[in-house]
Amino acid sequence: MQDKSQQPSKSREELSLLQNLSEPQKHYVVQYLFPTLVDAMNLFMMEAQRSSHYEEFMKQNYTKPTQSMQQIQNQQPTIDAISTKSSSFQSYNYQPNVDQKPKVDQMEQKRNQLISSRSRFSSGTSFNSAVSLNTIQFDPVQQFQEAFVEASKSQKNRSKLNNDTNSVNSPLVRPSDQYLQTKRRSVFSRPYETLDEMQEFTPPVHQKSEEQLQKLMEILKTSFLTKNLSLFELKIIADAMYLKKFQRNDLIIRYGDIGQEYFILDSGVVEVLVYQDGVDPNDPLIFKKVKFSKFLKPFVGFGEIALLYNDKRTASVRAADVCDTWVLEGKVFKHIIIKATITRRNIELQFIDSINVFKDIDRFNKMTLIDALEPKKFSQGDTIFQQGSEGDNFYILEEGEVDCYQKVFGQNEPKLIRTLQPGDHFGEIALIGDCPRTLTVKVKSTNCKLLALSKVQFLTILPIIEPYLKKDWSNINPSMNASQIMPTKQSSFRAYSLQKKSSEEDESSSDNSCRQGQQPTKTSSFGSYSLKMQENSQSPPTRGKSRLVQQNQIIEENENEDEFNATAQSQEQNFGQQDEETQKQQLINELANTQVLIDDEQDGTVMQEQTNIEQK
Numbered sequence: 001m002q003d004k005s006q007q008p009s010k011s012r013e014e015l016s017l018l019q020n021l022s023e024p025q026k027h028y029v030v031q032y033l034f035p036t037l038v039d040a041m042n043l044f045m046m047e048a049q050r051s052s053h054y055e056e057f058m059k060q061n062y063t064k065p066t067q068s069m070q071q072i073q074n075q076q077p078t079i080d081a082i083s084t085k086s087s088s089f090q091s092y093n094y095q096p097n098v099d100q101k102p103k104v105d106q107m108e109q110k111r112n113q114l115i116s117s118r119s120r121f122s123s124g125t126s127f128n129s130a131v132s133l134n135t136i137q138f139d140p141v142q143q144f145q146e147a148f149v150e151a152s153k154s155q156k157n158r159s160k161l162n163n164d165t166n167s168v169n170s171p172l173v174r175p176s177d178q179y180l181q182t183k184r185r186s187v188f189s190r191p192y193e194t195l196d197e198m199q200e201f202t203p204p205v206h207q208k209s210e211e212q213l214q215k216l217m218e219i220l221k222t223s224f225l226t227k228n229l230s231l232f233e234l235k236i237i238a239d240a241m242y243l244k245k246f247q248r249n250d251l252i253i254r255y256g257d258i259g260q261e262y263f264i265l266d267s268g269v270v271e272v273l274v275y276q277d278g279v280d281p282n283d284p285l286i287f288k289k290v291k292f293s294k295f296l297k298p299f300v301g302f303g304e305i306a307l308l309y310n311d312k313r314t315a316s317v318r319a320a321d322v323c324d325t326w327v328l329e330g331k332v333f334k335h336i337i338i339k340a341t342i343t344r345r346n347i348e349l350q351f352i353d354s355i356n357v358f359k360d361i362d363r364f365n366k367m368t369l370i371d372a373l374e375p376k377k378f379s380q381g382d383t384i385f386q387q388g389s390e391g392d393n394f395y396i397l398e399e400g401e402v403d404c405y406q407k408v409f410g411q412n413e414p415k416l417i418r419t420l421q422p423g424d425h426f427g428e429i430a431l432i433g434d435c436p437r438t439l440t441v442k443v444k445s446t447n448c449k450l451l452a453l454s455k456v457q458f459l460t461i462l463p464i465i466e467p468y469l470k471k472d473w474s475n476i477n478p479s480m481n482a483s484q485i486m487p488t489k490q491s492s493f494r495a496y497s498l499q500k501k502s503s504e505e506d507e508s509s510s511d512n513s514c515r516q517g518q519q520p521t522k523t524s525s526f527g528s529y530s531l532k533m534q535e536n537s538q539s540p541p542t543r544g545k546s547r548l549v550q551q552n553q554i555i556e557e558n559e560n561e562d563e564f565n566a567t568a569q570s571q572e573q574n575f576g577q578q579d580e581e582t583q584k585q586q587l588i589n590e591l592a593n594t595q596v597l598i599d600d601e602q603d604g605t606v607m608q609e610q611t612n613i614e615q616k
């Protein structure tokens with residue numbers, strides 16, 4: 001909203017231009033422009049009420065209307081009344097574009113009339129049908145004013161912050177300058193989609209220090225569930241969260257309960273206990289039926305599944321130490337987070353389920369995977385990547401077709417090797433082998449939709465999808481002679497490739513392409529893991545620097561044996577009596593099942609997913 005007091009006053013003639021719009025033009029304005037303004041104003045009011053300036057905002061008193069609804073409805077607005085500022089607009093420095101000002105009672109009448117038509121502006125959808133172009137001369141200024149008053153009224157109705165706000169007749173009061181300066185822009189940059197939902201509830205505001213608020217905002221910006229939300233939405237969530245402390249061994253979430261809250265761990269450690277499939281939550285021996293457990297460290301969110309799917313808690317979560325958590329009521333979570341997340345998850349899940357490569361990923365990790373997949377669109381002829389370039393992503397083809405070309409020694413032109421169809425994947429070889437792209441991939445169809453998975457995320461799930469990748473590599477280019485490939489860039493020879501010197505070697509011609517003609521220069525983290533597994537499947541893997549990702553966090557496996565031992569030791573402390581062999585075996589089982597992760601990059605806090613807790 002602009003401060004019109006700074007603008008030159010427009011003439012009455014100019015105003016009448018608006019009224020002389022053709023019917024279709026009026027319709028266009030009403031249908032497409034005003035709903036946006038109404039929503040923007042609603043949000044503006046909502047945010048104003050949530051702000052620390054709310055009290056100031058509510059201080060002013062208003063005159064209640066004296067007319068009956070019937071009287072109000074019988075009135076036809078005059079052009080003066082329509083186009084003249086009302087008391088509510090005064091407070092926003094709104095200046096009318098007419099010279100002649102109406103009398104106060106005229107203004108009051110008009111305001112009352114606007115209030116009586118409240119349903120017209122309650123949302124963008126009802127707006128269209130409610131505006132009668134025949135009975136009221138259409139005037140955008142009038143409509144804007146009406147909508148503004150309506151926004152004020154409906155927000156007041158919803159407010160839980162002040163008991164005096166129940167009157168539907170309270171017009172707006174200007175929030176402080178400071179508030180307006182800092183908040184205005186965000187109101188208008190809101191995505192339109194979520195506006196209807198936002199209007200249906202008043203999010204709570206729990207007081208917190210500026211420092212806490214900033215910290216929460218930072219966490220939310222990177223958290224896997226909230227990172228795609230707008231700043232405006234994040235602020236609502238941050239405002240609505242409150243701090244809750246737990247003592248060591250407190251049960252934060254009980255498996256099988258109805259989900260009421262979402263948590264973000266602020267400090268301390270929590271343990272997620274995942275039970276065997278189908279275990280009865282009331283089973284007295286449930287503690288013996290833990291499939292595995294996992295420690296989560298600060299800034300990780302948990303408790304989202306039951307809320308997202310309106311289901312029971314899928315695991316128990318206990319405080320493994322004194323913990324501070326940020327709690328978000330399920331209601332707020334649902335209004336803001338679900339829509340953004342679940343829509344995408346539902347769409348992608350169907351697709352992901354149909355892809356062989358992701359067949360063995362469990363539901364939880366599938367969801368995390370979906371959050372990590374970045375949709376990308378390309379057009380015909382676009383190069384997705386060039387042979388010889390550095391690999392950054394793994395791709396799944398969602399829609400369209402792509403051609404794979406390869407340039408080999410002795411040939412000038414790249415040769416078309418294969419055309420990939422929806423559901424096919426590509427781009428894994430450079431990531432696994434840490435070598436340049438072995439192919440050029442170009443879009444064949446008019447349009448093409450891809451889901452991209454970053455290298456880090458890809459390496460996380462690699463152990464699970466590896467068998468399917470191998471199978472598929474041989475399919476992709478069965479005839480490729482690796483020694484013919486012309487490497488365009490020196491790259492490291494990953495230990496991962498060494499693993500392939502096993503009997504499976506011939507299966508993967510593409511992988512061969514990576515190592516042939518390239519010299520080893522460094523040890524691969526993932527490689528060392530794979531290599532070790534290959535050498536001695538009975539011993540735990542040497543922890544290389546395999547980057548594994550859980551939720552929004554990147555947690556690195558330990559770089560060297562010492563760190564690995566420290567991890568194991570810490571595990572032992574956590575889990576007590578397990579002997580080394582049991583632990584090792586557990587780790588092997590665990591990795592075979594491809595569970596997640598290990599060490600924290602930043603503070604060294606050990607987080608270990610653990611199998612067979614009942615052996616404790």
Ligand SMILES: Nc1ncnc2c1ncn2[C@@H]1O[C@@H]2COP(=O)(O)O[C@H]2[C@H]1O
Pocket residue numbers: 253259272274294301302303304305306307312313314315316317364
């Ligand atoms: N396999 C898993 N790995 C990590 N966290 C999990 C796993 N399964 C469940 N959880 C978390 O534990 C929470 C228990 O409550 P919810 O089912 O609402 O949401 C669950 C997730 O946040």
